[in-house]
Amino acid sequence: MRMNRLIALGTLCGVLLPLGYRVQADTLQTRTGTYNGQVMRVEGGSVFIKMPQGEFAVPIRDLVRLDVPPPAAYEKGIAALKSGNTKEAITLLKPLADRFAGLPIAWAMDSLMQLGEAYLEQKDVSAAQAAFDTLKKFYPNTPQAQAVDVKNARVLYALQKFDDAIKAIKVYLDPQLKKDFLPADQEVPVSEALVLMGDCLAAKGQLNEAMDNYLKVVTLYDYDDARKAEALFKAAQTLEKLGNWRRAKDCYSDLLADAPDSPYAAEAKKQLDAITKAHPE
Structure with missing residues (x-):
């Protein structure tokens, strides 16, 4: 039976x-x-x-x-992107995005997200936009789809459309910052949005406002260690431009202490030594 x-x-x-x-x-x-x-x-x-x-x-x-376990190409593509080999990342991730977009599983959705990231790193903004739009089309009700607004703002930033980028960031960021608690998968794009907002404001010459956004990541939205290191570095650079040498040195020192293996560490050490020599006080 x-x-x-x-x-x-x-x-x-x-x-x-x-x-x-x-x-x-x-x-x-x-x-x-x-x-x-x-x-x-x-x-x-x-x-x-x-x-x-x-x-x-x-x-x-x-x-x-x-x-459906992730294919080996997914893991290799993510590793390639993290190592800075964006060409290899695209070679590995694009076939996955083409074949599996719409599969309701995390790695398929992330393949699209990381493919867009790789295209952005190569400054191929149209291909990045297409990847992000595809993600939003097939996964419209996910936190990742909401975070695509931040990715689209990065496209606008790359095109030097800073005001449009700021508007796009605010659409995503304002409601997120009103929440009492953010889980990790939501805090990560919030920290990305804050750093990008700082970049846009810095490009417009609004240095104090830019620094405030970077320091929010350092003090409040610091779950993503790599983003925190980026925010510390950019805060230090901004403080240098503002002539606040003591706080700039503090930020560079904190970066070297917290993230000595960060891609920003070598330049942070160089800048810290230069400031210390020029402004020993």
């Missing part, structure tokens, strides 16, 4: 699961059955999964659970 029931479920799904069928890497579960195989792509609102019996299209709206 149990065997007949399993066969019936498989038939309802359009799949006949034989006795002893080996569960493979990827699993898609609907209300009427389970598909085990290899997810190949997302297309037309369905996930296509390859099984011994053939390839089947499972509508995303019917999914109740999925277990």
